[in-house]
Amino acid sequence: MANFKENIKRINSSESISGRMPDYDAIVVGAGNAGSAAAITMASKGLNVLLVDRADPPGAKNLSGGVLWGNDLAEILPKWQTEAPLERFIDNKKIGFLTEKSSIVIDFKTEFFRDNKIAHSVLRAKFDPWMAKKAKEAGALVIPGITVESLAIEDRTVVGIKESGDTITANVVLLAEGVNPRLSIEAGLRKPLQDRELSVGVKEVIKLSAQKIEDRFNLTKESGMASEYIVGSLGNLNIGAFFYTNKESISLGIVSPMEELRRNGVTHTYDLIEKFKSHPSIAPLIEGGTTIEYGAHLIPEGGIDSVPQLYGNGYMLLGDAAGLAFSNGLVLQGMNYAIVSGIKAGEAVAEAKARNDFTAKSLAVYEQKLGSTYALKDLKTFKDIRKVTNNPKMYTVYPQLLEGILLETLWERGQPKKKTRDVIGEAASKLSVGKVKALTDLYGIYRRM
Ligand SMILES: Cc1cc2nc3c(=O)[nH]c(=O)nc-3n(C[C@H](O)[C@H](O)[C@H](O)COP(=O)(O)OP(=O)(O)OC[C@H]3O[C@@H](n4cnc5c(N)ncnc54)[C@H](O)[C@@H]3O)c2cc1C
Structure with a gap:
């Protein structure tokens, strides 16, 4: 000084x-x-x-x-x-979709991450x-x-x-x-920055004992889990959400493009995080926890065009x-x-x-x-990634399509079983997804991701 x-x-x-x-x-x-x-x-x-x-x-x-x-x-x-x-080294990464009643998640737990311990929650x-x-x-x-x-x-x-x-x-x-x-x-x-170049992140840190975290997420004393979700079922907004384990707390939050918030006009970001926390797949994970921090922050998401x-x-x-x-x-x-x-x-x-x-x-x-x-x-x-992330079907129609297919395939309801191609066809027609549109979307995702 x-x-x-x-x-x-x-x-x-x-x-x-x-x-x-x-x-x-x-x-x-x-x-x-x-x-x-x-x-x-x-x-x-x-x-x-x-x-x-x-x-x-x-x-x-x-x-x-x-x-x-x-x-x-x-x-x-x-x-x-x-x-x-550092909080915990991440050896378990989950990515997936949340619909109103389901979560469809890929759970990737790997010794590759454990061996070099390069990713940590902080x-x-x-x-x-x-x-x-x-x-x-x-x-x-x-x-x-x-x-x-x-x-x-x-x-x-x-x-x-x-x-x-x-x-x-x-x-x-x-x-x-x-x-x-x-x-x-x-x-x-x-x-000056435009709406299309920004997202708003809202985050809570929820206190939970190390023991509860380790038991709930199948972790050791040092390992951790990080999950990211694509969500289209909270307040008519297409957003992302995250959930990370710390030593004695959980960091969770939502990320909403500014344009989405502006388009929607009525939903507040604090409503979104509340809805995320009360989602049937998330609520049990934070049960008994106490919110000890709450914050919001902008995120630059304009890509190379905004550099x-x-x-x-x-x-x-x-x-x-x-x-x-x-x-x-x-x-x-x-x-x-x-x-x-x-x-x-x-x-x-x-x-x-x-x-x-x-x-x-x-x-x-x-x-x-x-x-x-x-x-x-x-x-x-x-x-061109925003052409994928801005496609509203990624948040609503395709997760629901996947949910429909999984329900038909995995849910035994005492009815005759259907061939997979019929299951997909019926789920798609319920959601009025044209085959050509779905295929071109998939091709677009394949090219840009
Ligand atoms: C909700 C959310 C979740 C995220 N999750 C992740 C994640 O999991 N992993 C990841 O890698 N990234 C994540 N990010 C992005 C990451 O946080 C940022 O990209 C990163 O912090 C950028 O670092 P920075 O040093 O450029 O800016 P910042 O960390 O924002 O630092 C800027 C600094 O400048 C100071 N400052 C500003 N103006 C002035 C001034 N006039 N005078 C003096 N000081 C000033 C501020 O006090 C601040 O300390 C997330 C962001 C958000 C909002």
Whole structure:
């Protein structure tokens, strides 16, 4: 803190910004996954880094489901699996559909996940302060409780940040300010976000004893289960839902596209989460639990089309602020994308410093580096995924079709049995799904997923 105050004093002097040495090699705005990863990467390379976050402790207000895939984290913090405040390693993944009365789920429990323990459930209120602490240990100056008000811009170059009338300068400012990137938008570094680029996530953490969790989900003391559902039966909205086990709690929630909420106009997100919790397949799993946390947060879901120019003179955009998150209805990942973008941005700054050139041309190496990782590749590969995730039949008609087929096939009602092709034909005609339309939908899903 002393350092920060000293800097402020110096900057308050009559000296103009241009022509003097910047205070830092890099300032990182936001100590979420992206910002802390960038700060760790740069500080480990000996750069003079300031990491600021509006929350105290840093990142403490952040929200995820959340299952963290730690491959990238291992690059900068090799001991993360033993040192980080992790909940349970996930070796059981479930994906499926919820209809009003049924759940149709693929239950994938695998030793492949158990052997490398790369996926863990985390609670961000514990995890993010730990990552920020690691940035501090690497040598970054970490200042929590600072809301950056705007960017300092001179000659079309970002030269620093402004807060309470003070300006702190740096060769480069890394904007890791999350899904609602106010600073970047106000400075014209990216366009304001549209409904179609966003979903709303609502989450509850429900306290339940470790023993109950382990018994109910057939887990060991350390293992965990993560399930994701496609749901079309809650309040006439087509949404996703998640359910993850922590050590002594359950994280569950719903994710609804903004466009769906707007289209529906009457359903509130809190109604949706209540309905999800009382679904006949979910309610028994949380019986006896107490809600200890409740939160809502936006999620960037615009895909590659909503990724802006990632760099310019004196700045870079990282993580959610750059729209770097992946969702296909069954998988929601953003923390690993944020971390890999932080690492690549940090490496790019170190190279720019070696050249002593922080212009857009020099910082372009960030996009090249990120382009060689799964982060940009995934968004490009799945650029048309919204044609699948936006297809209302995926949420209602096809789950009901599947439910109808399973009921006819598995439910003994003392009636003559039918051949599978007749079962499918009858279930389809009840729901008026044309064969051609169903086949073209299936082909579309096959091509895009
Ligand atoms: C309901 C839900 C479920 C999710 N589930 C998963 C999951 O299971 N797995 C997964 O990988 N991802 C998941 N995600 C996505 C994931 O949470 C994000 O992609 C990830 O957190 C992005 O990290 P970030 O560092 O870019 O942004 P954030 O984590 O949002 O961090 C941004 C930081 O910037 C700070 N900040 C913002 N503005 C300012 C300012 N002006 N001054 C100072 N500080 C500022 C904030 O305080 C915050 O700490 C989920 C998201 C939601 C909402």
